[in-house]
Amino acid sequence: MTEIQAGSGAAVAAAPVSGDVPAIELDHVVKEYVSHGEVVRAVKGVSLAIAEGEFFSLLGPSGCGKTTSMRMIAGFEDPTQGVVRLHGEDVTNVPPNKRDINMVFQSYALFPHMNVWDNVAFGLKRKKVPDAEIKRRVGEILEVVDLVGREKRRPKEMSGGQQQRVALARALVNRPRALLLDEPLGALDLKLRQAMQIELKRIQREVGITFVYVTHDQSEALTMSDRIAVMNDGLVEQLADPREIYERPASKFVAGFIGTSNLLSGTVQQITGDTAVLALGAGDRILVPADGALAAGATVDLTVRPEKIKIAKGRPEGDLSLVRGTVSEVVYLGTSNSYVVALGDGAEITVFEQNAHDSTITAERGDTVWLSWQPWHSYALR
Amino acid sequence: MSRLRASLTPYLLLFPGTLWLAIFFVIPTVVMLSLSLQSGDVVNGYAFTFNWHSYVDGIGTYHDQIIRSLVYGVISTVIQIVIGFPVAYWIAFKGGTRKSVYLFLLLLPFLVSFVLRTISWQFFLSDNGMLLGPLKSLGLVPEDFHILATSAAVIGGLAYNFLPFMILPMYVALERIDPRVLEAAQDLYASKVQTFLRVVLPLSLPGVFAGVLMTFVPATSDYVNASVLGGTSNTMIGNVIQNQFLVNQDYPTASALSFTLMALLLVGIFAYAKALGTEDVLEVAAR
Structure with a gap:
């Protein structure tokens, strides 16, 4: 398991395979x-x-x-x-x-005065690899990046994608x-x-x-x-x-x-078993897995991913995080619908609803809706 | 209407320049070409007679000066490349944010007239002048040592006077090189020297090529440096032409020599371009 010290001056993480010398x-x-x-x-x-x-x-x-x-x-x-x-x-x-080690540069940095073949062979020539081997290895790598037949082209005569592959080949050919x-x-x-x-x-x-x-x-x-x-x-x-x-x-x-996430903040009201209950506003509750670090009265920042949240007009049942708000934006994204829901205290929550069944949407702008998610989808930030 | 105007625009834009060249270049050139084939003298007037003798006699009499001009032109151009390349390289790669300041400093002396600069060289190099005076009084050089009136003085003057026209095109070519391309060469195991020889030099050659064109031609046909710094034994073909026109008023010979020089320069340039055409140069350098 990797060890993480987030935000510290030296975030050290051991290589996944212990015992081996890291590359x-x-x-x-x-x-x-x-x-x-x-x-x-x-x-x-x-x-x-x-x-x-x-x-x-x-x-x-x-x-x-x-x-x-x-x-x-x-x-x-x-x-x-x-x-x-x-x-x-x-x-x-x-x-x-x-x-x-070799590098593939941001704008490729190909040698503009050389054709594809000479670009790719540059490193091997500097390493004094025998000509026959250069010929074989350059040919092989051009096959890997699918540039066979373009050996005599100059970089400026090629598309961005092709130049990119030349840059890759030029580095990889040196193994x-x-x-x-x-x-x-x-x-x-x-x-x-x-x-x-x-x-x-x-x-x-x-x-x-x-x-x-x-x-x-x-x-x-x-x-x-x-x-x-x-x-x-x-x-x-x-x-x-x-x-x-x-x-x-x-x-x-x-x-x-990383991705879209909803940042929320609340005070721990009570801890029931392995779940902490956070109060947000009237009638709202957020459930967070309690791992011993949480105590009643503590303020917690947490994050919930938009695709974990369910949107409904009626109040869902069960041990769920439950928040009520008003839909302020509905965006049709093709594979999903995106809702922005304004909460009572002014915070906004983004919800993605997968467009799995039909193209109807659950709520319109201005509707009052219930948002719910499983306790383990609340992730407390430290 | 607007389409007509659009199709005419390029010609309208070209018109002033074309007119200028027609009046001040094409017409005098044709007049000179005609003069070079005329016979007669300034008192009795000239007549067009297809007289090739001006060419034959001119070349026969002055071939030493013609050859000297080409030799001086080549040597001064080589000196300019050797001096100018490091300067252009330094400004392009180490100039940082002050590149334009350095370029301005480079051009500063050239705000003074060409003839004046050459005359100031004459003062500087004179037998007991600023350079040789102290050296002679210190006994570092013999009393009869002189620089003026030697071919070295003329070549030095030529190299100095046309240097910016060599440096600027080389600078432009070097400045255009993406520094990441140099890093890529290093990343691909090239040493600093190999990076220079395999990448910097070939990519700068178009600039060197342009610089040579811009300095070799005026240096070869120059007469100011030879007449101010060269004394009587280092005259170039430019001095002869000037003398024939203005002193001897032998217009046919002067014109014939001008065309001979022009033909030689044209042949030289085409041969040079053929041998060192930029594309071919780059092909060779890539190996």
Whole structure:
């Protein structure tokens, strides 16, 4: 099980497979810049260990330090403090060309004066691999990324998706021990991006290389990753697998950044067995699993995902969290209906209702409705 | 109506420039071409006679100056590449936010007239001037040492005077290189030297190519540097043409020499473009 210290200066998570040396390790890494005479701390103390063969994502908004962290792994930035290790070896002062990892750059950074073949062969030539082997390996990798027959094209003669695959091939052909990808799909349109997500995952499974993936797109990170480090303001807020990150966000920031979530706050009224009852307003009650940390009178921040909530005109029965409000917005989303419900105290709750049966909607704007969800779908934030 | 206007717009925009070139370039060129084939003298007047002798005699008499001009042009251009490339590289990659300041500083001396700058070089290089005076009084160079009136002075002047026209195109080419492409090269195991040779240099070649075109032609046909810095034994073909036009008033010979120079430069440029056409250069560099 991973250990999480959310929001602390050093969120450490052990690699999933204990005993093995992690492929990549950041050990209390800090990066400071001087910009216009002021010291900017881009990375404020990050520690993480990425296991061999893992698809690991660094996820966060722009300016959170994810790209800087990746550039320190690649060797393009020197950490102000801390140690970078690759397979247990301290590489903090090793230049990028001496590190056995490769990077796929955000805008691909293909060599504009070289054709596809020469772009892909560049690394192998620098490593003085014999010509016959270069020929074989470049041919193989072009097959993997489906670019056979385009060897003589220049980057500018290719589409964004094709350039993306050249960039991938150019890195993978070297059989690096880890591949770093800096928002590699950012420039592609949605359809192509989704296709490439699946493609990347397939390639990663086939070649079995550790992937470190930097993105600000939470759905991309959830789709592809084995584990995700959610970063904010130079720190790791949470490091866990996608399900854990989505279902059990470690902080308000993570809850808000990953998917849509409703943030609520209430006071513990009483604790019955393993359930705490929170009072919100007149007639409303929210049930939260009590795990010993909750005591009567305590204020609790909690989050509920919109798809866990049921919307109904009548008051549902059972041991459910129960909230009443007025529908202020109804949006038809195709696969689902989205409702925004205003509560008595001014808070708003978003509800997704799957469009499973027919296209009728449960409530109209202005209707008074009951929202309900199971106690375990309330997740208390610490 | 509006469609007609739209289709006419490009021609209207081109009109002033075309008119300008027609009056001040095409007509004089045709007049000179005709002059170069005329015979006669300034007292009795000239007549068009298809007189090829101006070419044959001109080249026969002045081939030394023609060859010297081409040699000076080539050497000064090479010197400019060697001096200018590091400057352009430094401004493009290390100039940071002050790039335009450095470019302005580079161009600052060139706000002074070309002739004046050359004359100030004459002062600077003169036998007991600012440079040689102190060196001679310190005994570091012999008393009879001189720089003026040597080919070195002329080539130096040419290299100096056209340097910005070499640096600016190289700067533009270097500045356009995405720094991430250089990082990609490093990421793919290239050392700093290999990154320079395999990526920076080939990507800058179009700029070098343009710089050579912009400096080699005016340097080869220049006469100011040779007449101010070169003395009598380093005259270039430009000096001969100027002399034939303004002193001897031998217009046919002057015109014939002008066309000979023009033809040589055109052939040289096409040969250069053929040998170093940018696309081909890049193909070679990629290997």
